[in-house]
Amino acid sequence: MTNVAVIGTGYVGLVTGVVLSEIGHTVTCIDLDEQKVNSLKLGMSPIYEPSLDELMVKSIESGRLYFTTNHQEAFVNARIVFIAVGTPQSESGAADLSYIQQAAKDIALKIVNDTIIVVKSTVPIGTNDLVEKIIYENLVADVDVNVVSNPEFLREGHAIHDTFHGDRIVIGAESIEAGDTIEQLFNPLEIPVVRTNRRSAEMIKYAANAFLATKISYINEIANLCEKMGANVLDVADGMGLDHRIGRAFLNPGLGYGGSCFPKDTEAIAYLGRQYETPLTIVESAIKANFHQRELFLHKVLDYFHGNVEGKIIGMLGLAFKPNTDDLREAPSLYLIEELEKRGAIVKAYDPVVKNLKQCVCSVQEVLINSNAVLLVTEWDEFKKANIDNSVIFDGRYIYGK
Ligand SMILES: NC(=O)c1ccc[n+]([C@@H]2O[C@H](COP(=O)([O-])OP(=O)(O)OC[C@H]3O[C@@H](n4cnc5c(N)ncnc54)[C@H](O)[C@@H]3O)[C@@H](O)[C@H]2O)c1
Numbered sequence: 239m240t241n242v243a244v245i246g247t248g249y250v251g252l253v254t255g256v257v258l259s260e261i262g263h264t265v266t267c268i269d270l271d272e273q274k275v276n277s278l279k280l281g282m283s284p285i286y287e288p289s290l291d292e293l294m295v296k297s298i299e300s301g302r303l304y305f306t307t308n309h310q311e312a313f314v315n316a317r318i319v320f321i322a323v324g325t326p327q328s329e330s331g332a333a334d335l336s337y338i339q340q341a342a343k344d345i346a347l348k349i350v351n352d353t354i355i356v357v358k359s360t361v362p363i364g365t366n367d368l369v370e371k372i373i374y375e376n377l378v379a380d381v382d383v384n385v386v387s388n389p390e391f392l393r394e395g396h397a398i399h400d401t402f403h404g405d406r407i408v409i410g411a412e413s414i415e416a417g418d419t420i421e422q423l424f425n426p427l428e429i430p431v432v433r434t435n436r437r438s439a440e441m442i443k444y445a446a447n448a449f450l451a452t453k454i455s456y457i458n459e460i461a462n463l464c465e466k467m468g469a470n471v472l473d474v475a476d477g478m479g480l481d482h483r484i485g486r487a488f489l490n491p492g493l494g495y496g497g498s499c500f501p502k503d504t505e506a507i508a509y510l511g512r513q514y515e516t517p518l519t520i521v522e523s524a525i526k527a528n529f530h531q532r533e534l535f536l537h538k539v540l541d542y543f544h545g546n547v548e549g550k551i552i553g554m555l556g557l558a559f560k561p562n563t564d565d566l567r568e569a570p571s572l573y574l575i576e577e578l579e580k581r582g583a584i585v586k587a588y589d590p591v592v593k594n595l596k597q598c599v600c601s602v603q604e605v606l607i608n609s610n611a612v613l614l615v616t617e618w619d620e621f622k623k624a625n626i627d628n629s630v631i632f633d634g635r636y637i638y639g640k
């Protein structure tokens with residue numbers, strides 16, 4: 239079993255650390271955020287993710303999972319160091335690599351063993367090369383370093399399940415031995431492994447996310463046409479999805495995609511296309527269609543009130559960008575709240591997990607009572623069972639039947 243360090247304890251770093259320790263490795267997770275590390279040490283996860291807390295506590299108690307803010311402490315025994323820091327969108331649309339660059343410098347200054355560095359963050363093609371360069375330029379100890387790309391495919395809300403039962407593990411390595419070591423690390427998971435060079439591995443991640451985002455934008459445009467033509471998009475999606483070449487997954491129409499990945503990753507790959515003068519016109523269109531979908535929904539609501547929502551009470555069911563998470567990054571709810579309040583509406587919202595916005599109320603019932611209209615924004619199971627009979631509902635996720 240191997241001694242591993244993980245830099246970054248967000249969705250990806252924390253889940254990676256917990257799962258690696260669950261399959262027998264000894265893992266130390268590092269984060270700069272002291273408050274986060276203190277709560278993690280007590281077995282409290284800062285994010286809402288089904289079964290994460292239980293597994294985390296189990297691993298801490300078994301003595302195979304540690305947390306620290308001190309890189310040196312984490313690296314002293316580590317043979318493998320994962321980088322799982324954020325790669326947010328910068329103003330140009332490109333991925334902001336400043337956290338990655340800082341992590342590479344931290345590694346260079348503080349590792350003391352021959353180490354394999356695994357880049358798990360979603361990064362533009364060529365970033366693993368950059369990480370290797372930064373490390374070798376700043377390396378203090380006389381040690382060997384290999385950099386391996388291992389993009390992550392987990393979904394929020396299913397993170398633990400996806401890590402144990404992923405469709406594939408992608409390992410992009412220039413050194414066969416380093417790639418073999420990472421493959422062995424994941425061996426107990428018994429998930430099919432795809433071996434490539436580093437640049438292909440980096441591309442697989444962006445190409446997969448952009449494809450899924452495009453699939454969503456595609457069905458959303460079909461849904462808009464269905465509405466005008468008397469077709470039922472859910473029947474259409476079922477009929478299309480039974481063709482195994484298409485598949486039913488990611489054909490759920492609605493308000494479009496949000497979250498911390500699709501919006502920024504589609505922008506980042508589109509940016510690369512422009513940078514390398516190979517425009518990704520399909521992805522560019524998917525991005526535009528996604529934004530249009532939110533606008534269209536907003537305009538349906540405004541039209542219902544003849545363009546004037548001043549003083550109207552608008553109820554909102556769901557705030558998180560999707561069910562089973564508390565993540566609000568790029569959530570359509572935030573766009574809708576801003577646009578409606580700007581026009582003088584009073585928004586009251588209920589989400590089973592997100593409780594910290596000033597619009598939050600305590601129950602579905604509270605949303606339904608007295609609202610002039612109700613917007614279904616996140617398809618939590620709880621809302622599927624709610625009695626909505628007497629309300630004007632704008633169903634942003636097509637959950638209320640065909
Ligand atoms: N969230 C997802 O579902 C998901 C899935 C697959 C891939 N990804 C990718 O994985 C990466 C991480 O995403 P996330 O959602 O886990 O990020 P996050 O923003 O939730 O967490 C990143 C963490 O890294 C810490 N950090 C930053 N720089 C550091 C440093 N130098 N040393 C120690 N800690 C540092 C931050 O304090 C933060 O806690 C991104 O590239 C993202 O695109 C995310």
Ligand SMILES: O=c1ccn([C@@H]2O[C@H](COP(=O)(O)OP(=O)(O)O[C@H]3O[C@H](CO)[C@@H](O)[C@H](O)[C@H]3O)[C@@H](O)[C@H]2O)c(=O)[nH]1
Nearest residue numbers: 390391392393394454488489490494495496497499559560
């Ligand atoms: O048929 C669908 C499926 C999803 N969505 C929306 O798409 C967004 C993303 O959903 P999902 O993919 O389930 O969640 P994420 O946690 O963002 O996961 C995506 O992004 C991660 C980060 O890169 C990847 O690791 C995952 O494989 C990829 O699915 C959400 O707003 C969903 O509401 C739809 O509108 N229709």
